[in-house]
Amino acid sequence: MKYSSPRFDRLDEEKKQRIIRAAIDEFANLGFEAANINKIARKAHISVGSLYKYFKSKKDLFLYVIQLSSDLIEEELRAVNEAPFMSVESKIEKVLRIILRTNRQQANLIRLYLELTSSSNNDMTKLLSFNLETFSSQCYRQILANGQATGEVRADIDPAMAAFHLDNIFLALQYSYVGGYLYERYRIYVKEGIDSIENDEFVIAETMKFLQGALLNAKD
Amino acid sequence: MKYSSPRFDRLDEEKKQRIIRAAIDEFANLGFEAANINKIARKAHISVGSLYKYFKSKKDLFLYVIQLSSDLIEEELRAVNEAPFMSVESKIEKVLRIILRTNRQQANLIRLYLELTSSSNNDMTKLLSFNLETFSSQCYRQILANGQATGEVRADIDPAMAAFHLDNIFLALQYSYVGGYLYERYRIYVKEGIDSIENDEFVIAETMKFLQGALLNAKD
DNA sequence: TATAAGTGAGTGAGTGCTCACTTTTTTCAA
DNA sequence: TTGAAAAAAGTGAGCACTCACTCACTTATA
Numbered sequence: 001m002k003y004s005s006p007r008f009d010r011l012d013e014e015k016k017q018r019i020i021r022a023a024i025d026e027f028a029n030l031g032f033e034a035a036n037i038n039k040i041a042r043k044a045h046i047s048v049g050s051l052y053k054y055f056k057s058k059k060d061l062f063l064y065v066i067q068l069s070s071d072l073i074e075e076e077l078r079a080v081n082e083a084p085f086m087s088v089e090s091k092i093e094k095v096l097r098i099i100l101r102t103n104r105q106q107a108n109l110i111r112l113y114l115e116l117t118s119s120s121n122n123d124m125t126k127l128l129s130f131n132l133e134t135f136s137s138q139c140y141r142q143i144l145a146n147g148q149a150t151g152e153v154r155a156d157i158d159p160a161m162a163a164f165h166l167d168n169i170f171l172a173l174q175y176s177y178v179g180g181y182l183y184e185r186y187r188i189y190v191k192e193g194i195d196s197i198e199n200d201e202f203v204i205a206e207t208m209k210f211l212q213g214a215l216l217n218a219k220d
Numbered sequence: 221m222k223y224s225s226p227r228f229d230r231l232d233e234e235k236k237q238r239i240i241r242a243a244i245d246e247f248a249n250l251g252f253e254a255a256n257i258n259k260i261a262r263k264a265h266i267s268v269g270s271l272y273k274y275f276k277s278k279k280d281l282f283l284y285v286i287q288l289s290s291d292l293i294e295e296e297l298r299a300v301n302e303a304p305f306m307s308v309e310s311k312i313e314k315v316l317r318i319i320l321r322t323n324r325q326q327a328n329l330i331r332l333y334l335e336l337t338s339s340s341n342n343d344m345t346k347l348l349s350f351n352l353e354t355f356s357s358q359c360y361r362q363i364l365a366n367g368q369a370t371g372e373v374r375a376d377i378d379p380a381m382a383a384f385h386l387d388n389i390f391l392a393l394q395y396s397y398v399g400g401y402l403y404e405r406y407r408i409y410v411k412e413g414i415d416s417i418e419n420d421e422f423v424i425a426e427t428m429k430f431l432q433g434a435l436l437n438a439k440d
Numbered sequence: 441t442a443t444a445a446g447t448g449a450g451t452g453a454g455t456g457c458t459c460a461c462t463t464t465t466t467t468c469a470a
Numbered sequence: 471t472t473g474a475a476a477a478a479a480g481t482g483a484g485c486a487c488t489c490a491c492t493c494a495c496t497t498a499t500a
Contacts, residue, residue, distance in 0.1 A: 007479075031338070033253040037456060047481045052457065117401050118251070118338035129404035137409040154433065161426040164409040168392035169385060181337050184349035189357040189384040206381040213374065214434035227445075257490060267447045272491065 001127070003064035008054035019044040019054070023065050028111035032062055032119060063124070066116060069109045070132045073102070081139045088147035092166070092211055093204065099170055100200055103177035110178045117175075140166055144215065154217055162215055169211065173203070221347070223284035228274035239264040239274070243285050248331035252282055252339060283344070286336060289329045290352045293322070301359045308367035312386070312431055313424065319390055320420055323397035330398045337395075360386055364435065374437055382435055389431065393423070 008016070022043035026035045037058050041048045055061040080086075080094045103110060113132075119125060140163035147153030153162075176186040177195050186194040193199060228236070242263035246255045257278050261268045275281040300306075300314045323330060333352075339345060360383035367373030373382075396406040397415050406414045413419060 031251075031253060033251060036454090048457075049459085049481050050479075053479075058456065114338045117395075118334045119401060125401045125404055129401050129408060133405045133408045141409075154429075157429055158410075158426055160410045161422075162430065164406065165389060165427070165430045167409065168389055172385075172388035172392060175337075181339060181345040181349050184345055185353045185357075186384065188349060188353045189361075189387065190378075190380045202381075206378055207385070209374075209377055210382065210385045210434045214430045256488085258488095261448095268491080269447050269493085270445080273445075278490065 001063075001067075003055065003060045003067065005054055005056070011054075015046075019046065019051070020065055020068065023061055024069070024108050024112060027062055027065065027115065028108040031115045032058075035062075037061075059124070063128070066112065066128060067131065069106075069112065072106075072109075074135050076102075077136055077139050081143060088143060088150075088152045089208075089212065089216060091143055092215075093208055095170070096173075096204055096207060099174055100177075100203070103174055103195070107178050110174050111180075114175050114178060114180070114182075117171075136167060137163060147216075151217060153215055157215070166211065166215065169207065173207065221283075221287075223275065223280045223287065225274055225276070231274075235266075239266065239271070240285055240288065243281055244289070244328050244332060247282055247285065247335065248328040251335045252278075255282075257281075279344070283348070286332065286348060287351060289326075289332065292326075292329075294355050296322075297356055297359050301363060308363060308370075308372045309428075309432065309436060311363055312435075313428055315390065316393075316424055316427060319394055320397075320423070323394055323415070327398050330394050331400075334395050334398060334400070334402075337391075356387060357383060367436075371437060373435055377435070386431065386435065389427065393427065 008019075011019075019040075022040045025043065026040045030036070035058070037051065038048055040061070041051045044051070051061070055064060076098050077095070080091055080098070083091070083094075086094075116128060137160075141159050144153050144157075144159040144162050144166075148155055148159065153159075172182070176182045183194065194203065228239075231239075239260075242260045245263065246260045250256070255278070257271065258268055260281070261271045264271075271281070275284060296318050297315070300311055300318070303311070303314075306314070336348060357380075361379050364373050364377075364379040364382050364386075368375055368379065373379075392402070396402045403414065414423065
């Protein structure tokens with residue numbers, strides 16, 4: 001599906017990036033409904049008129065930036081999945097470390113996903129969930145099913161459901177870094193400052209212990 | 221904190237419930253921003269003017285219904301936590317079953333929480349997360365710490381962090397039942413229809429296997 | 441009669457989007 | 471090389487609409 005006009009595609013990279021950044025910033029911080037198209041145009045130093053020449057509606061602009069960012073994440077996951085000679089445990093830890101890094105470097109992007117997650121807009125959700133989740137679900141399920149074949153992963157669990165639980169842990173962790181309600185919730189559950197760099201190894205260690213027990217066979 | 225006026229408190233129960241139901245319905249399905257106060261008044265068969273005599277702003281009405289619903293959930297959790305002679309495993313399963321039941325009976329309420337979770341409104345989140353999460357975090361941590369004392373729960377995990385992960389699993393599961401993006405996501409990860417009653421025992425069994433491995437010592 | 445409760449048209453501050461217009465770039469014959 | 475005409479890109483005031491909230495008024499109750 002194409003959400004931008006040819007006119008937008010023809011723009012020079014710098015201008016495109018300015019518009020994309022402005023849009024992500026606005027949508028991530030205010031949510032789809034409260035985001036203001038006029039403000040996005042102002043932030044990007046273009047006129048509203050131009051913005052509407054590039055995207056035919058607020059919704060299309062939203063869908064465009066979501067699609068764009070999902071491509072970035074897919075890239076990283078693919079690399080981990082295709083790494084040869086890597087244990088399931090290492091792969092999981094690798095993904096976890098990617099997640100923590102992304103939380104810092106692309107906080108606005110994660111906020112955008114969080115917003116999307118709770119969106120009740122039905123015609124958008126079907127399309128978007130398919131685009132964003134199909135790859136990662138395949139990826140995790142494959143890692144787990146392969147692990148069952150090698151004996152690393154518990155044989156008694158359903159790989160699809162385990163992949164679902166695994167991603168739930170990842171998702172909740174991601175959302176807890178980007179501020180708002182879930183950031184406060186971590187503070188109440190565990191302690192101040194999930195997002196401080198000193199805390200990273202604690203989060204990784206505890207999460208790995210949790211996931212090891214949940215997914216892997218005890219080492220002999 | 222008191223969000224309703226004395227005038228609202230004096231209303232007869234039927235009218236209060238009508239207003240509360242209308243508000244939950246609107247907020248749950250549209251989200252805070254898109255929810256329409258005029259429509260809530262119409263749904264509740266009262267005038268906008270009256271509604272503003274009962275609650276001084278849209279935000280106050282929102283906070284009121286959130287506060288109200290958190291009390292209901294606290295009630296149920298307390299019962300499980302205080303049950304004597306119950307294994308940690310049984311307690312976790314009990315909570316899980318409560319969650320699945322609530323997902324069906326109070327879907328709108330869960331939607332309301334989901335909306336709240338992704339809210340970026342900063343002055344609301346601090347207050348609300350404290351009100352809603354303090355009890356459940358204490359509750360889960362207590363169950364796990366007691367379990368460590370009796371040897372049921374793994375000694376090598378941090379009870380606070382484990383409680384956090386446990387609730388993350390519960391939270392993701394809840395949100396996957398109420399429609400929208402995460403409902404579609406379950407379909408992609410696992411299969412059609414997480415919300416069909418026939419699927420309940422599968423979800424419970426798989427989730428319990430996952431949590432047993434993650435949290436409990438192997439039985440001897 | 442006095443007090444409390446209830447009403448809903450109206451207000452004004454937005455907001456998504458349009459369109460008549462200006463500016464810039466490209467084209468190409470002289 | 472030039473410059474006029476055509477095409478493309480860009481603009482922002484304003485339109486049509488939405489919605490939180492108010493207030494002058496009516497109705498019910500003590």
